[in-house]
Amino acid sequence: MxxxxxxxxxxxxxxxxxxxxxxxxxxxxxxxxxxxxxxxxxxxxxxxxxxxxxxxxxxxxxxxxxxxxxxxxxxxxxxxxxxxxxxxxxxxxxxxxxxxxxxxxxxLLKGVDSIVKNKSQNEINMIFVRENSEGEYIGTGSHMFKGSDRELVIQDSVFTRYGCERIIRYAFEIAKNSNKTLTSISKANALNYSMVFWDNIFNELKEEYPEVETHSYLVDAATIVMLENPEKLEVVVSSNLFGDILTDLGAAIAGGIGxxxxxxxxxxxxxxxxxxxxxxxxxxxxxxxxxxxxxxxxxxxxxxxxxxxxxxxxxxxxxxxxxxxxxxxxxxxxxxxxxxxxxxxxxxxxxxxxxxx
Missing domain, CATH: 3.40.718.10 (Isopropylmalate Dehydrogenase)
Known part of the structure; x- marks a missing residue:
């Protein structure tokens, strides 16, 4: 080929x-x-x-x-x-x-030292499925009254049912086919529209995948889990911004950005x-x-x-x-x-x- x-x-x-x-x-x-x-x-x-x-x-x-x-x-x-x-x-x-x-x-590859001590290769082995087309990186918003004391900036986050469903379903399929758990990353306690919407779609879809064990963490709590109990995370699905940040932390855990x-x-x-x-x-x-x-x-x-x-x-x-x-x-x-x-x-x-x- x-x-x-x-x-x-x-x-x-x-x-x-x-x-x-x-x-x-x-x-x-x-x-x-x-x-x-x-x-x-x-x-x-x-x-x-x-x-x-x-x-x-x-x-x-x-x-x-x-x-x-x-x-x-x-x-x-x-x-x-x-x-x-x-x-x-x-x-x-x-x-x-x-x-x-x-x-x-x-x-964590063989021979690599992790900043997380006393964890084996099997315990640091996760795949992040990050939404990559919308969310916080959609690039729309407005900048008004530039240079004045009324200056105002609005940065949009766009979450569609179509976009959320397809990325979450993709993650469910990976978890199902690899017999692994799936964890959703959210911040619904503070982002009362976008992340509540995300959580609702995740909960709807998990009804279609009863064989997949699921978990959900707030993004700030997820940073602690990654550092203290990385073995709890196998397949992880997240929005654009949260996935970007957490995978950089993951790079540090798995041996560095290189x-x-x-x-x-x-x-x-x-x-x-x-x-x-x-x-x-x-x-x-x-x-x-x-x-x-x-x-x-x-x-x-x-x-x-x-x-x-x-x-x-x-x-x-x-x-x-x-x-x-x-x-x-x-x-x-x-x-x-x-x-x-x-x-x-x-x-x-x-x-x-x-x-x-």
């Missing part, structure tokens, strides 16, 4: 870590034999904005729609403000392609899905060849899962664990001194050996 991949390296270290993911994709084509990739690069990002005044071409979504998946590095620099870079590229793709499922694994991958999924496959490490562009270390590429490589594993090649996805995770346990080619943020390219090369070495087994 051949897949077309649109590669957007982006800015800063995004270019460096994507290089290692592309290196892995090319290796996969060679050693598995029944899967291949056509790669096309797009120079969208903050550097593009500085030159053209926009983060991507006017017909950028149309061009990207011709691909099976998008592989993104990172977006951001010290010149373009974050609200422009986020809305002009990342959210434009997520919302334009209806990538309403954001999947972020919070999984190990955190994310998938933006359009389940119906009407549009391409997008895979990315969730770290930023880190302009302070860009060009030093010290960035950790493991999250970008983990997102390749998620891409393989999406293509129905869970065997390859699992092999990539094994290769990551072998690299970590071996300990000789770790990046700086994991206590080593290996360069970005050296980490990628060693991961490729381990993947080759795994396939030969």
């Amino acid at each position: 051949k897949y077309k991949i649109a590669v957007i390296p982006g800015d800063g270290i995004g270019r460096e870590v994507v290089d290692e993911g592309v290196k892995l994709l090319k290796l996969i084509s060679k050693i598995y034999g029944d899967i291949d990739f056509t790669l096309e690069y797009f120079d969208y990002g903050c550097d593009y904005y500085v030159k053209h005044g926009v983060m991507m071409e006017e017909d950028g979504l149309e061009k990207l729609s011709q691909f099976d998946a998008i592989y993104l590095g990172a977006v951001g620099n010290n010149i373009v403000s974050d609200d422009i870079s986020l809305r002009g590229l990342l959210l434009k793709i997520r919302q334009g392609f209806d990538q309403y499922v954001n999947l972020r694994p919070i999984k 190990l955190a991958a994310g998938a933006n999924i359009n389940p119906e496959r009407k549009y391409p899905s997008m895979f990315e490490p969730i770290h930023g562009s880190a302009p302070d270390i860009a060009g030093d060849n010290i960035a950790n590429p493991i999250a970008a490589i983990w997102s390749v594993s998620q891409m393989m899962d999406f293509f129905g090649r869970e065997d390859i996805g699992a092999d990539i995770l094994k290769a990551i664990e072998y690299l970590i346990e071996e300990g000789t080619h770790l990046p700086r943020d994991m206590g080593g001194n290996a360069k970005t390219g050296e980490v990628g090369d060693r991961l490729c070495y381990h993947l080759k050996n795994i396939v030969k087994m």
Whole structure:
């Protein structure tokens, strides 16, 4: 099977870590034999904005729609403000392609030390299903009376039955098919419209899935559960903002932001899905060849899962664990001194050996 991949390296270290993911994709084509990739690069990002005044071409979504998946590095620099870079590229793709499922694994790999002590791999192993198309990041609101003492800002949060039902149902299906519990994250005690609505839909849908054990936590309480009893969380479903915040905490629990991958999924496959490490562009270390590429490589594993090649996805995770346990080619943020390219090369070495087994 051949897949077309649109590669957007982006800015800063995004270019460096994507290089290692592309290196892995090319290796996969060679050693598995029944899967291949056509790669096309797009120079969208903050550097593009500085030159053209926009983060991507006017017909950028149309061009990207011709691909099976998008592989993104990172977006951001010290010149373009974050609200422009986020809305002009990342959210434009997520919302334009209806990538309403954001999947972020919070999984403690072999050899990784967690800030949560005395917890095993089995006890830190959750998947966050974050609503990715509406909620708090819808981007509508108003700013009135600018510069006066009457200045007023309204930021909308938009929750539709359609949007809430489809993301919660998607999470229920994951929990059902994997025989895991499902936990909903809310804040209905304070957000008396949006989160009460969310809770009601969650409670309605759980009647359709009697085989799934369910729980619900307020978002502030969920932070404590994640740190003290992470084993209570297996599949977690949340709104856009809550999922964004909690998965960054999850990244810290599972070994750091350099190990955190994310998938933006359009389940119906009407549009391409997008895979990315969730770290930023880190302009302070860009060009030093010290960035950790493991999250970008983990997102390749998620891409393989999406293509129905869970065997390859699992092999990539094994290769990551072998690299970590071996300990000789770790990046700086994991206590080593290996360069970005050296980490990628060693991961490729381990993947080759795994396939030969």
